[in-house]
Structure formats: C-alpha cells, structure tokens
Amino acid sequence: MNIILVGLNHKTAPVEIREKFSFPEASIGTFLTQLVTSPLISEGLILSTCNRVEIYAITENAPECFDYLSRFIYENQKYHDNISFDQLTRHLYFYSSTDAVSHIFRVSSSLDSMVVGETQISGQIKEAFDYAMINKATGVILNKLFKKAISVAKRIRSQTKISENSVSVSYAAVGLAKKIFGDLTGKTVLLVGAGEMAELAARNLVNNGVKNVLVTNRNYQRAVELAREFNGISVKFDEIGVELAEADIVICSTGAPYYVINSDMVENAVGRRKNRPIFLVDISVPRNIDPKINTLGNVFLYDIDDLQAVVEANLKERQKEAEKAELIIAEEVETMDRWLKSLNVVPTIIAIREKVEAIRKSEVDKTISKWQRELSEEEVGAIENLSQNIINKILHFPLSALKAEAHLSGGSEVIETTRKLFDLAEEKQPSQDPEAPPAGTAESPEEPISRSRDSRENQ
Amino acid sequence: MEILLYKLPLLFYFAGTVVYLLFFSIKKDSLSNIALGVTGIGFLFHTFILILRTVESGHLPLSNLSGALSFFSWGMILTYLVLEYWYRIHILGSFILPLAFLSLLSAAAFPNEIRSLQPDLNSSWFGIHTTLTVLGAVAFTIAFVAGMMYLIQEKLLKSKRFNRLYYKLPSLDLLDHLNQWSISVGFPLLTLGILAGALWAGDVWGAYWVWDPQRIFTSVTWLFYLGMIHGRLTVGWRGRKAAYLAIIGFMGVVFTFFIVNLLVEGPHRFI
CATH class of the missing domain: 3.40.50.720 (NAD(P)-binding Rossmann-like Domain)
Known part of the structure; x- marks a missing residue:
C-alpha cells in the first residue's frame, strides 16, 4: 500500500503543455470514475488547476501505477496530434510515500505555487477533494491525507506570516x-x-x-x-x-x-x-x-x-516565512507517516495470528484424534485451553513489540523481517517485480521515490 | 538574601533588554516571546519587592530618589505589558525595556535604605503626590517612545526602505494615537500630582506655593504639555510635529525629575 502521485506544474511544464492536459471541471467526475476502475488503484484523486495537473493514487504496485497514471494523463490530451508520450513524460514528476505526502502539503500551503503565500490553491484542493469524495474515488487513506493537507495549510497560514504581505x-x-x-x-x-x-x-x-x-x-x-x-x-x-x-x-x-x-x-x-x-x-x-x-x-x-520595491520586499519576507512553513510540513509529514505505518502493521498482526492459530488447530486436532477414546470431553477442552494460552503468551511479546516498532523509523523493516520470520507470503502483491516495494511497506531504499526523470533539471 | 532578591528584577530586565535588542536587530520572531517571558518574571519579582517594602515602611517606597526610580521602572514595565497584551506590538519592548532597565539600574546606584519620612514631610498627600507624578512621568515616557517610533517609521516610509524594521513597526496612525493617549493620560496625572503636592505643602508648611527651581521647571513642563494638547485639538499638531514635541517634553521631564533633584537644594531633594 503506497501513496503515489504523477503530475506536472508551472515549474516543469510551460502553459502550452499544461493547457493540453488539464482536466475540465465539468467532466472530472467521469475521469475519476474511470481512474479508479483500474485494479492497480484502490483510491484516486485528480487535482487540476491552471498551474498544475496532478493525480494521486493508492496502490500496491507503484512502478506499474506510475505508468498507468502517466498514460491516464496522456490520454486526456486535447489536440492529439501534438505531443508524444515520451515528450509528455519529460514534463512529469513522480512521487511516492513520504515524498508524495510532503508534496501535497507543500502544494496546499502554497509553497509550490507561482506566488508563495497565495490562498487560492487550498480552496482548489478542497474542491478537488470534494469531487473525489462525491464520485467515491477516495477511501480511508486519501481522505485522511487531503483533510490533513487542508488543515496543514490552515496551520501554516495562522502560524507563519506567509500570506500577510501582498505581492501584487x-x-x-x-x-x-x-x-x-x-x-x-x-x-x-x-x-x-x-x-x-x-x-x-x-x-x-x-x-x-x-x-x-x-x-x-x-x-x-x-x-x-x-x-x-x-x-x-x-x-x-x-x-x-x-x-x-x-x-x-x-x-x-x-x-x-x-x-x-x-x-x-x-x-x-x-x-x-x-x-x-x-x-x-x-x-x-x-x-x-x-x-x-x-x-x-x-x-x-x-x-x-516604489510599489515594485514593496512587492519585492514582501516577496522576500514571504520567502523567510516559507522556511518556517517547511519545518511545520516536515513535522506534519512525520505524523502522517506514523499513521500510515500503523495501518501497515495491522494486516501483519492478523496474518501472524491466523497462521499460528492454524498450526495450533492442526496439532491439537492430530493429538485429539489419536487419543480420542481415552479423553473425556473435559480433557479435550483443557488441551484446547492449554494450547490457546501458550500461543497467546508466546505471541504477546513479539506482537506488542511489533505494534510499538512500526511507528518508528525503520518500522517497515521490522514488519518485513517479522513477515519473513513467520514465513508469511507477500500477499496482496500482484507481481513480484523486484523494483516494487514489498507489500505493507511505506518506503524502501531501492525504490525510485521520486522518479522525476529530468523534469526538475528543466526548470 | 534580601540583597539578592532586590537584584533579581534588575537581572531579569537586563536579560529582557538584551533579548529585545536582539529582536530589534535580527529576524527571529520567537525572540520576542522569550523577551516577554523574562520581562514578565522580572516584573513579578519587582512587584513582590514593592509590596514587601510598602508593608515594611507603611507607605509606598517613594521617599527617596532610588524608590521613585524603581517605581517608575515598575510603572513602565506594567504599561508595556498592558500594551503588549492589547496591541501585540513586540517592538515596543525594544524601546521600553532599555529605559526601564536603566532607571532601575540608576535606582540601584542611589542609596535605597528605607528612611522614615521626616515628621514634617509626613502627610497623606505625600503618597498621592509622588505616585501621581511618577505615573505621569511613565505616561510621558510612553509618549516619547511612541514619538521615536513614529519618526523612525516615517523615515522608513519616506525613504522607501522596506527593511525588517518597517515590518516590525506598527502603523503611523497607531503610533500617533499612542502618543496622543499617553499625553492625555499623563497630563491629568501630572496636574493632580501637582495639586496634591500643593496640598501637601499647605499641610506641612502652611504655604501652597513656594518659588523653588523644581516647582518652576515642573510648571514649565506642565504648560508645555498643555500647549501640546491645545495645539493638537485646534491647529492639528499631529504626526511628526507631535512626535518631536513628545520627545522635547520628555527631555523636560527627565531634566526636572533628575537634574533638578540632584543639583538644587529644596524640599524635593530626596537624598
């Protein structure tokens, strides 16, 4: 399970490109419905403004999903004759997990805007989120993410002076x-x-x-x-x-x-x-x-x-405030990340319990069927209880350690190791692409976290 | 132990002054919170000491120059805290704290043992007279500070230098109003203080008015402020002119309060 996003904005694409790929507001519902029909995606959201087009998605398979979303943006192209898929990808940026979270927080608080400190963008995000909810494209994770993005923007506006001095x-x-x-x-x-x-x-x-x-x-x-x-x-x-x-x-x-x-x-x-x-x-x-x-x-x-000088001074003042905002964002990304990791640990715990329970049941059944004649009903019950208690007591320590560790940095490694120790399958993972992140991890070092191919160099 | 206690407000005001001056010169908004906290703690100690000394001597500790300066410093900080609460103009602290610190420092330089008042000076008018005049001086000092800030902000606006200070200083209008309000609070305080002083003199010596340098200079200052209020109401002495006048008036207050006190013999000689 991973948050990813593919998009282009005023820094990576000129207006001639942006205008071709923007999603018209009137038909955004259709696009959203179409977006989440893919088995790759469990939740999706489209943010389309005059300065950016971004698609957010929750997926188990980030690399394939990056391609799917790029295609999705490409197929939306108006005036098809103009731009090839490769040309488009040059303008795209790709983020996943904490980088994606950090990106949406920066966007919503206008740090990524043409004019830092403008307030329009947080309204546009709210709108995009409303559309996605109405069309049932989002779920637990994106709902949480976008509510958080809106509240982070509010927090930054009230705790910094980022929007205070006018820049027009x-x-x-x-x-x-x-x-x-x-x-x-x-x-x-x-x-x-x-x-x-x-x-x-x-x-x-x-x-x-x-x-x-x-x-x-x-x-x-x-x-x-x-x-x-x-x-x-x-x-x-x-x-x-x-x-x-x-x-x-x-x-x-x-x-x-x-x-x-x-x-x-x-x-x-x-x-x-x-x-x-x-x-x-x-x-x-x-x-x-x-x-x-x-x-x-x-x-x-x-x-x-003189007025121009005021504007420049104000812009500088906002830039200083933006540094404070970045700190707030780093803090909020961590909170969000902790929440995401706690989501990851739950399926693992359930899987461990199921596995151990299956072992216990088969062993107990074997024993009971062997001694069936000699054992009274009471004794069968006692064996059941005994085995139950033993596995509960043994599992108690690793599971509580797992719950605690999952929130910390390196939590995903702990979960991964645990899964190996209990020989749990990498379930919910359609392909075994070595580049793909293991199921249930939010971050792994080999993964191309931001495959911003060359978009950023083009700025 | 007691000596140490008396030094605590001085110490905290010194720290507050340093941090407020840092806040004045570098871009770091959180500094103002630290400065405010330090100043607040100093103020609590200061208040405690004033109460202690009042209980000890049976009247406000204003019977010598040291006591008056300490009370003046306390009044400045109190006013600052109130203004900060109302207007949140942190930069005000960068102007007021140094003044409050310096006056408390000079208070420490003068002998501050509690003297019982000479019996011939003791009258209920004494406390009223000194309290009102010191509080009047506090108000005139605030007007002076507002005037200084006005002139700085006006200069920044005129020269189109939009630096850090420009953002930290409040609007000209607010500073002009602060000047006006301070004078309109200070003036009645001074007037009543002078009246209480005359009644005190009448009680003690049987004469309400004696020609002595302090009284003369006080009257000149009083007339100056009266003229200033009159000028604002009739011909619109506001803005830059009012700022200059508040600064000149403050010089008069300092001169009367300090110099005359130290140099001239007479009933106002505290030490």
Missing part, C-alpha cells in the same frame, strides 16, 4: 496605506484618471474598508461612469486642488506628460487637513505628481517603482 502591485498600495493609516475604515480615496490599474487599486482599497471614492478624469463622462461603479462621487478635473484636502489616499494615473498635482496644491491641502497624513500613489509614466512633494511633512508619495 495593485495590492501593494493597500499594504502601504495600512502602515500609514492603520485601519482604512472610513477613509476617502481620490482617483485621478481612470486607468485600469488605478481602478484595481481602488477596488482593493474599498475591499479593505475605504468608504468614499472620488473620481476625476479629463474626460468627465468617464469619471461619472467609474464613480457610479464605486458608488462614489465624480469631480471636475480642475477641482483636484480642492478635493485633495478631502482625500486620505490619492491614486493618480492619467496620460498627461506633466505634473497634474504639484507641490503647492499638496502643501495647501495638508494645511487644510490639519496635518492629517495624505498618501499619494503615482502609477503613471511619465509621472503625474511632482516627486518633490515627498519632502513635505505628513505627505507620503510613491511611484510605480
């Missing part, structure tokens, strides 16, 4: 505004010019509590339209000077080749604002706000490059 330019303004105003509730923003980026920045501000939106534009009609969108007020373009005093935040993005907002206007506004700070963002190129005004007291001016 339009959102960077919100972070800066918060460092100045603390809370943005009830603040007023003035949009000068009605560009797309300004609109996006304004929307982020409004979502963070900004209450009043003032819009001005050289083309007044456009200002009116945009103001309506925000439930705001449109202002005449030549009244900017007056309105500046009302605005806590100013976002400027006109196409004008000169300074629309100059030093005098801002100095005047700050005076009328009784020194309440004013935060100006100039995202226009060429710049529309005189850079000199940053030297004024209680005035904070940022241009597009």
